[in-house]
Amino acid sequence: MDFVVISIVLVASMLLMLAIGVWVSLALIGVGIIGLMLVDNGQIGLLFGTTTWGASTNWTLTALPMFIWMGEVLFRTRLASDLFEGLTPWLNRLPGKLLHVNVLSCGIFAAVSGSSAATAATIGRMTLPELKKAGYSDRMSIGTLAGSGTLGLLIPPSIILIVYGVAAEVSISRLFIAGALPGLLLVFLFMGYIVIWALLNKDQVPQDDAADLSFRVKLKALKKLLPILGLIGFVLGSIYAGFTTPTEAAALGVFGALLLAFVTGTLNMTTFNESLLGAVKSSCMIGLILVGAHFLSLAMGFLGIPRSLAASIGSLDLTVFQLLAALTLLFVILGCFLDGISVVVLTVSVVMPMIEQAGIDLLWFGIFIVLVVEMSQITPPVGFNLFVIQSLTGKNILYVARAALPFFLLIFLALILIYIFPGIATYLPYSMNQ
Template sequence: MSEALMSLTLVVVLIGSLALGVWVSIALFLTGLAGVLMFSSAPPLNVLATNIWSSSSEWSLAALPLFIWMGEILFRSRMSKDLFTGLAPWMRSMPGGLGHVGILASGIFAAVSGSSAATCATVAKVAVPELKARGYDESLVLGTIAGSGTLGLLIPPSIILIVYGVAAEQSIARLFIAGVLPGTLVIGLFMAYVALCSSTGRVVTPPKDPPMRFIDKLKASRTLIPVTILIIGVVGSIYTGLASPTDSAAVGVVLALLMSWFFGDLNWQTFKEGLVAATLSSSMIAFILAGSAFLTLAMGYSGLPATIATWITGMELSHVTFLAVLTVFFVLMGCFLDGISIVVLTTAVLLPAVQASGIDTIWFGIYLVLVVEMGQLTPPVGLNLFVLQGMTGRDIVFISKAAFPFFLMLMVAVALLAVFPDIALSLPEMMYGN
């Protein structure tokens, strides 16, 4: 059997397993096992055991369960509601009014969560009832929360950036800081869209609330102090060099537990629920990563990544065409797979082609997260859409239509990132050099 035919067999095994509804991690292991059997004479079980151990013992992976646990603690505390209370006074006089609160709250919560689903669910739990009760257009409310919930993937500490950093062997600290400006850009685009819709009368927003004195706004903002302390403790410790991303995750968990206890939200029940939820999510991600590492090894035996890289570079596509093709590819994958699965499935195969095309791997990580964010808003497997459907009872078609404008805003962000790569690269270069 030729190498090309055997490589095609691997692709068929992987796609066939996913089509049959096999868990992503199991599909990866099965495909990797088939690859080892076809392309290597090594004992498959020995290779599997060694590979799982080496891929699972990466020290940087220790940050994953800690950041997930921190998000679960916050999800069960009053600090999520305090975000709304503290931000609302500053938004009341802007075009779109409190419609901006969900966006900013998502951005802030993303900085202490790292998970898109957790960000979306937490903000929706507080913002949707409040905004609907005040008369805000339901489509706009659900669209802003679905769209801005994706910020949990981009604004550090991002779980998916850790996954990419491990898979691509890139500095997680550099990736974290590279996500700051693009995340801010996405927030700005979302807020500009809400303001435009309100100013043009495209959506109905209630009359502006009476103006508040500056001192009253400051008093209302006191509820943001705990979250601010948490952000400084987590993100600040990384950027100042006081802690590695893994160490900062431990700092975040301790701070979140202390604050949750201080506000009376921490009890045995919430502690146990948060720990179990974090364990389940972490185990799922670790299992997918282990399967991905095993598949990567099998792909290496087959020579498929190098073949694809040679084929793509041989086409001599311009950067614009290459990125346009990749964007369409990732958006289509986002219709059927979750973000972490997309990253681990494609990184090993595409990275050689990306490097051969002269694209910076840190920049590519941010680009990849942005296009994966779009997948959180595309049916039938848009995770944020399902989160909002479960919380509001609205059908998936209504929520998809509400989220579509924010999907387009993410597309604009990708275009701006491609035209101005320094949006992602300037801060890492400033702090760490070339």
């Protein structure tokens, strides 16, 4: 059967399954089965069994449920609220005042959560009511949260970087290190935009007395940040220093989160069971998606789609810029209908031959794809962060999307910057290996 016809059949099958509400993982498996049937392969069951085993027994994946569990534990402690209280006194002299709390709180919590949705939901529950009570602009409060919530995808330990590392066979430790500077770049871009907006809209930034707090009071508030900053330093420092693998660091992170929860008095059987159940649900969902993606990749290999696609694009003689521009558009469109992890596992096996043929660094491409997925998380109609924030605020989804638009553009600016200056993503991991 013709390559183009096969591709159309598979894409149409995928869209149909997703449209009628089939789980992403099962849709991937279903398309894989259809693909193997198209080439009259009679070993579908055997191939699925071996692929499932290979996809689910990779030792590197052990870090995934552990980091998810660490985030679930912290989600149920008062450490998250301590973030808000600890940062607030230090930001009142900065133009934009408490709006910066959204950015910094998301940045810090992302370093122990690894999840975009969990970061937006946790920080949003704390900051949005406080910002509303203080009289800050609703649109700006929601926009800063929507944009900053995406930091959970990039700032290590990132769940999506683990998934990419496994799928592309790239070192997860080096991916974590590579995500640090781009993550800080986004934080500075977001805070810079808030400063400019606040200077241009002084009437929408309420005045309060917190700016007159003494240094002693501010220092006391800073103590509330020490436990969570200590946990971040403990987990990431052990990876960067080479003392532990990401899997070992994840286990230590869970232990540290449980210890902090116990010390703060929020660890009991209820919170323990809820955190464990939440981690199991998320891990099983991601694991099933990975199984489906591996099976689909196998089917595509039998069909020759990756090879044909790479050859077709190679024949177009696209420049690296044109290839990345086309992939950016593809990922953003897919992100409108799928969550970030699904986008990565669905596309990596297909685009990897093209990326390697173009001579693009796989480590750099991992950061690139995560930034694009971040953009898609705040892109209607189904950007995941938009739905999370809509559920917190009750606002119309289009209102939330408009509020998030400036931050979508800022992430796009970061994407351009790492294209022009690739060292932003590659300098740390390669310099630390020398």
